[in-house]
Amino acid sequence: MKHICKIILVGMIFLLIVNKAEAQDFKIIVNKANQVESLSKKEVSNIFLKQKIKWEDKTKIIPVDLSSKSQHREVFSSNIHNKSVNQVRAYWQQSVFAGKASPPLEKSDDAAVIEYVKANKGAIGYVSGLTNTGDVKTITIN
Amino acid sequence: MRKLFFVIVMLSVTKLLVAQENNEWKTQTFFTGYFALNGEYINGLPSFEEVKGKNIGFNIGEASILSTIQPLEKLKINSVITYKPRLELSDIIAELSGEWQFTDQFLVKAGRFLLPLHPANSQYYAPMNYGVALPIFVTNHSLFPLNINGININGKFDLSDNFQLAYDFSGGQYSKMSRNEAGILGFFGRDGVYLNEDVNQVNSMITKIENTENGKYPKYFGTGGKFNFKFYNMLQLEIAAFYSQEELTKKPDPQTTYETDVDFLSYGTNVIFNYNKFNMKASAWYGNEKPEDKQHFEEYNIELYYGELSYSFDKITPYGKVEIINGRSKDWTRLTGGVNFRPLFETTFKLEYHRYLQDYVDDFDVIQISAVYSF
Numbered sequence: 001m002k003h004i005c006k007i008i009l010v011g012m013i014f015l016l017i018v019n020k021a022e023a024q025d026f027k028i029i030v031n032k033a034n035q036v037e038s039l040s041k042k043e044v045s046n047i048f049l050k051q052k053i054k055w056e057d058k059t060k061i062i063p064v065d066l067s068s069k070s071q072h073r074e075v076f077s078s079n080i081h082n083k084s085v086n087q088v089r090a091y092w093q094q095s096v097f098a099g100k101a102s103p104p105l106e107k108s109d110d111a112a113v114i115e116y117v118k119a120n121k122g123a124i125g126y127v128s129g130l131t132n133t134g135d136v137k138t139i140t141i142n
Numbered sequence: 143m144r145k146l147f148f149v150i151v152m153l154s155v156t157k158l159l160v161a162q163e164n165n166e167w168k169t170q171t172f173f174t175g176y177f178a179l180n181g182e183y184i185n186g187l188p189s190f191e192e193v194k195g196k197n198i199g200f201n202i203g204e205a206s207i208l209s210t211i212q213p214l215e216k217l218k219i220n221s222v223i224t225y226k227p228r229l230e231l232s233d234i235i236a237e238l239s240g241e242w243q244f245t246d247q248f249l250v251k252a253g254r255f256l257l258p259l260h261p262a263n264s265q266y267y268a269p270m271n272y273g274v275a276l277p278i279f280v281t282n283h284s285l286f287p288l289n290i291n292g293i294n295i296n297g298k299f300d301l302s303d304n305f306q307l308a309y310d311f312s313g314g315q316y317s318k319m320s321r322n323e324a325g326i327l328g329f330f331g332r333d334g335v336y337l338n339e340d341v342n343q344v345n346s347m348i349t350k351i352e353n354t355e356n357g358k359y360p361k362y363f364g365t366g367g368k369f370n371f372k373f374y375n376m377l378q379l380e381i382a383a384f385y386s387q388e389e390l391t392k393k394p395d396p397q398t399t400y401e402t403d404v405d406f407l408s409y410g411t412n413v414i415f416n417y418n419k420f421n422m423k424a425s426a427w428y429g430n431e432k433p434e435d436k437q438h439f440e441e442y443n444i445e446l447y448y449g450e451l452s453y454s455f456d457k458i459t460p461y462g463k464v465e466i467i468n469g470r471s472k473d474w475t476r477l478t479g480g481v482n483f484r485p486l487f488e489t490t491f492k493l494e495y496h497r498y499l500q501d502y503v504d505d506f507d508v509i510q511i512s513a514v515y516s517f
Contacts, residue, residue, distance in 0.1 A: 051375070085487075086486055086487035087456070087487075089487040090269070090484060090487050090516075093174050093269050093487075093516060094269060094270055096172060096174055096208060096210055097174070097208060097222070097267045097269060097270050098264050098270065099220060099237075099255070099256070099258075099264070102170065102172050102210050102212065102218075103172065105170065
């Protein structure tokens with residue numbers, strides 16, 4: 001009985017660690033001049049699908065994706081859009097063929113995303129949860 | 143000459159605007175495309191088998207490359223090159239246009255572009271279309287052309303958080319591609335011609351079509367547009383219309399030719415509903431062709447009704463369609479059921495079944511398959 005309790009306890013601790021790791025897998029960043037403090041998942045999804053195109057102060061939103069091969073993009077896509085990267089790519093292919101919006105800018109790595117967000121007031125991106133984001137502002141997801 | 147003029151104008155405007163470029167904007171480019179292999183089988187249509195000598199075929203269904211370049215924040219240049227069987231070389235350029243965004247409410251586009259009077263027209267490309275066969279609205283070109291070389295103005299107004307009004311108006315030159323063969327076997331687009339048990343009459347009709355068009359599609363000027371009302375990002379109601387003046391020729395005997403100008407007007411309504419993974423589209427359209435010479439030519443009307451339902455289970459999307467055409471000389475209904483399977487972005491597989499219901503020949507079936515590679 002004691003052994004079983006220990007196993008269960010270790011298992012629970014392990015699950016907590018895994019969940020905490022997933023929650024830190026990415027963080028959303030905006031320019032330091034941006035007034036926004038938090039966004040809902042739906043709002044973030046709409047921004048990156050270009051269905052929401054302006055901040056509250058009417059500044060144009062510029063979403064920045066990571067490369068489609070990035071592991072963090074896969075996690076972001078599944079968490080925020082509830083879709084795989086492939087499904088989002090198919091969405092953009094249809095959108096472009098329909099003459100509607102083009103997909104967001106893609107940057108190769110976290111450093112490039114941070115550099116772009118730092119330089120553009122309306123930009124929003126996401127990076128690894130462990131990346132140093134001192135030059136930009138991190139916002140929370142409701 | 144006209145195409146060269148459009149290209150020169152677009153290049154000149156682009157050069158002028160690039161000179162005033164905002165230094166912070168970096169040119170954005172996007173490429174995508176696809177390649178489709180299709181198969182078709184027509185079961186139980188003797189007139190087609192006798193005229194064409196076959197009822198099954200496999201071939202390249204279509205291939206396309208799209209590029210979007212945004213050299214300035216407000217300027218976007220689109221081009222789409224599409225190969226489909228039996229297209230004229232000049233029609234392989236499906237789209238080539240530049241669009242300048244003055245504001246969200248006012249954009250101007252010039253060049254060649256698809257005429258978005260019906261959702262089906264915008265679904266011209268394989269990745270846009272769940273199914274294999276294009277809707278009758280597109281293949282038969284009875285109510286409006288596929289694309290136009292001209293000018294377009296469009297824009298949208300956010301009337302409230304959940305209500306948006308958009309408009310889209312175009313004018314320019316188009317190719318009258320009605321009764322052009324489509325699909326691997328050349329059946330679609332000329333469906334009505336083969337609804338006849340008398341093969342001699344079918345051959346006579348085909349000869350008449352091809353002699354009248356002399357192997358080329360006549361070109362006319364037309365104008366059309368639509369208003370789109372969007373509610374809660376779920377429901378869209380559209381009202382649209384198209385008008386042009388065309389020409390008709392009739393040769394009752396080798397020594398006699400009649401020609402007349404024709405006023406063509408079509409108008410209709412489209413409803414589009416999306417909720418989560420469920421999609422529904424429905425349309426009702428009406429067209430009227432009124433010749434000036436009423437002595438030798440008849441006025442005629444055409445009606446087209448369309449309904450489509452689909453549900454996306456992530457990688458698999460089953461769908462069904464109903465299409466009813468009350469045409470110039472024949473009426474028929476096409477029922478369609480199919481499934482679209484896209485396990486990866488790069489690969490799509492489609493299986494589609496059609497049932498033609500009409501009173502001229504025994505009801506018959508068409509089965510299509512398609513494998514699409516996207517990049």
